[in-house]
Amino acid sequence: MEAAVITTYRCTNKCQMCHIWKHPTKCDEEFKPGLFSKLPQLNFVNITGGEPFLRDDIEEIV
Numbered sequence: 001m002e003a004a005v006i007t008t009y010r011c012t013n014k015c016q017m018c019h020i021w022k023h024p025t026k027c028d029e030e031f032k033p034g035l036f037s038k039l040p041q042l043n044f045v046n047i048t049g050g051e052p053f054l055r056d057d058i059e060e061i062v
Contacts, residue, residue, distance in 0.1 A: 001042050001043055002042060002044040002046070003039065003042050003045050003046070004048055005046070007030065007049045007052040007055055007061060008030050008049040008052060008054060009023060009024055009050045010054045011024070011049070011054070027056075047061065
């Protein structure tokens, strides 16, 4: 089983193909890393977003 997890809609890039940077999430609106404990056992997880590395807790998510 596989999943793609959107960690944030914040992004510092202004790509022409993606306008996610125009509608960023607020940090307090983003899920907490503990949410992963509710998911079933996964073989592969694609960590994506806007820019996942903008999250202060990205290490805990990974």
